[in-house]
Structures are given as C-alpha cells and as structure tokens.
Amino acid sequence: MIHFEENNGVGVISLDSSKGNMLSLDDLQDLNAILCDGRLAVKGLVMTGLNRSFCTGLQVCRGCENEAFKLLDSTLLNLYSYKNPLAIALSGHAIGAGFLFLCCADYVIAQDSEKAKYGLPEVGLGLGVDQCMVSLLASTISPLVMKKLICTSLYVSYKELKEWQLIDEVQTGDLTVGCVSFIGKVSFKESYSFCKLLMRKQGILKMQEAIDGGCYMDLGELIRKNKHTL
Template identity: 30%
Template sequence: MDYKFLKIDEKENGVIVLTISREKTLNSLNTEVLKELSDFFEKIFDDEATSVIVLTGAGKSFVAGADIGEMATLSATEGYDFGKLGMDTLMKIEKGRKPVIAAVNGYALGGGCEIALACDIRLASKNAKFGQPEVGLGIIPGFGGTQRLIRAIGPGYAKEMIFTAKMIDAERAERWGLVNHVYEPEELLDKAIEMANTIAQRAPKAIQYSKSAIESGSQTDIETAMEIERTSFGLLFSTEDQREGMNAFLNKKQAKFSGK
C-alpha cells in the first residue's frame, strides 16, 4: 500500500521514524489516515528487521485531533463505525509486538492525545499541548480516550481533562504522568531516536514478552497477571537470546542478540 499521509524514515538498528504528514489540517485523523496507520502497523510488527517505531507529526503539530470536517455530518451509525476504525487502529499500536515511542511535537488533542496514549512511551517537546476537547463538540473521546487516560493518569485528572475540555501544557503532562520526559523542541526527535536505539540493543523477544505481560496483566487481577509473567519468564529460557545475554554477562562481554 502506498501511503499518502505517512512518511517512513528507516534509521540504524531497525529503528523506524513514522511521521503523520497532513500539515494543512495539523495532521488530523480522517478515515484515509486511519486506514494508512492501520495498514502500516499491521505490517511493521511482523517485520523482523524493525525493532522500535518512533511516531511523530509533521510541522508544528503531533496530531490535532480527528477530522471535524469529516465527523460533522456523520449519522449515529457512521459515528460508531468511525470510532471503531479509530479504536481498532490504536489497539494495533497498543497490542503490537514492537515498542512504539510517541514524540509529541505540538498539539496532541482529541484523537492525537488518544494515539499518544496507545503508544508505549510518550516524550514531549516543551511546546506540546495535550487535551480531550470532545465534550465541547457535543461528543466524547471515541478512540479509547475515556479508558486509556484514566489508566495513564488516574480518574481524577482524566475527568478534569475530559470534562473541562481544556488543554494542558507539557510540564503539567509530565507532572501528571502523561509523558515520560519533556525536551526542547529541537532535540525531541533526537532524544526519541536515542531512546529507541537503547531499546533496540536489548533482547527483542524479552522486549516483546515484557510489553505483552504489561498490557495483558494491567487488564486483569493480580493473580492472573502473575501467572502471565511466570509463563513469559519461563518461556524466555528456551531462547538463544537468554543464553547469549547471560553468557555475555558472565564473561563481561557485550551481548549480541539475534531475536531468537
């Protein structure tokens, strides 16, 4: 599939920088963009050469939200279908086998905040703005925002963001736990790639199993979550990377992981 609104930049160590590029609308998410994102993530997670994906936006915005021009005339059934497309696309990011780092360079509003929430790690520039403005438009967050936001920052802060529809700046987002780190705008992408390279040097299957255990375990009771962890922990002892990693440690060498 040829992408009209996505730019793909392959870096070293299997790091991919994916840029949503629809600058005239501040990279807003319409049906076409969502379908391109869905196709990209469905394919990239099966690509063994890819280790980490950095997701960002072109120009001065990360993603300013879903496309209101497209949503304004939707019927209830069409609204449901549009929400499902957004949810299904973001679920691919959350459940995918590879880590995804959001490099938030400006507005992350509505669907933009939601797509950042679906990523594993969120980094922001000092000029980033986060918000869920949907109630000001007569709707609610529809791509998972009511669920992921409370898990990320707790119900109190999540309700404040959703009920007031007000934006918060990067400093407050970091304080509330919405983002991991805040950087100067000119260094954001480099810092995201630097983190991606650090992750790329670790054992791929161990990263994959860690992500799966965290995502699955966070949705269930503690006993079930512990069993998920025990199973993943045990299975990794059958991998070449486990033997490589431990032998390298014992012999004071740098491990060279193969992903097997």
C-alpha cells in the first residue's frame, strides 16, 4: 500500500506493504500515479517506509515477470527524472528495488543503525538487473562499487553508503522531518529543477532508451531460464 500526504507543502510518500515493504504491482502503479500527476502542486517529495524498513524489493509472480520489471523500470525513470527535490527518509532495509530508489534521490537521511541492510542481492538469488537499472547505477556510483554490489550480492551498512555518497546525513529521531526541512531550504526552485535535469540528462536518456529497447524482457527471460521460484 502507498500512502500520500502533504506536510508544509511537501508531498510525503510512505511505503506500507508486507515483508518489509516488498512492493507489489499495485504499489508501483499507485506510486507512478503520484509521480505522473500533473496536478500535484508540491515543492518536492519525500519517500519513506513504515514497518521499520524502507523497501526490500519487488514481488514478482510467475508469468508476469515482464510486466513487473517494465513497471519497475518506469518507476525508476519517473523518480530519477522528477524535476523537484526528492528526499528519502531511509527508515530501514533498502534491498533490490529499495536500493535502486536511493540512487534516484537528491538527498538521503538514514538512521544510525547497524542492523539495517542495503544491497542488490539479485545475482545471488538467481535474478539480475537490466540495462535501465545499470544505467541508473552508472550515473550514481562508481563502476567498482557497482561491480561489488551486483556481482557479490553482499549487503553493506549505512557507513559504506555514506562513503559512496549515497547517504547525505545520519541521524536519530524522525527522519521525515529532516527531509521536509531539506526541501524547504531549497531556494530558486526553477533554477534547481533546470540544473538537476541538465545534470541527469544523459542518464535519463539512457534509461529511456533501455526501456524502449525492451531491456525488462531480457531480465524476465533470465528468470524463466533459471526457473526461479517467485
């Protein structure tokens, strides 16, 4: 389930699903509806997760692999190309799709907790990433970090994310308040949006090209070949 509310002119999206906020197709559709709503008059967006997690991945049912990954890719593109400030209140585990969401944010505040896990364990689970996801990762982290995350399937701590500049701030208490405050401090919104999209232009084009080329179908076929139990 996806909850949406406004806080001081900032839209707050809360992920609230089972298994640590593992998203369903309905969740992704609801999230995309918010991101694509031209009537949404907010200064920026904050994403967070309930249930002591941020997001632990995507629920993929047998037979709907292509639909699931196409929708996830579209969600990532919409998040990455969102013109206003996007902040994430990292309330716990960010695994798979949750980790990819981090790469779309302008500002991330995480909890000071060694218990939270972050990573891309897809290869170790017989899954994988597609070209759209790789294009997003390549625009955010170094090739060596991307290789470590994808090929080893190891989880990392918030300290490593901070070292890789995927986390901007670590704190205790209500992380959402800090994210709303960050967005409120961004002056000259039009200039911010113009420069943000300019800096992300190449990444956005590569992600769109990958989706148009059907990269999600390659990932779906990989999973079917591996006969993974989804």
